[in-house]
Amino acid sequence: MATPKKKVSKSRRNMRRFSGGNALDKTTTYTCPACSEPSRPHRICACGHYNGKSVLPSKKAAEAQA
């Protein structure tokens, strides 16, 4: 198996990562269908919805009940 000959320094690694046009420094978002807030994919939204379903009691609903 091909092995790198030298360890890539933190400096060189970061220069590669943060040089322009790299997909690594872009965060993908999707819009929640329940609250239409931008959210990260594959994560529960702040309103407690995941994949269009309510999976957690939302903070707003909990406050309304209290």
Ligand SMILES: [Zn+2]
């Ligand atoms: Zn939401």
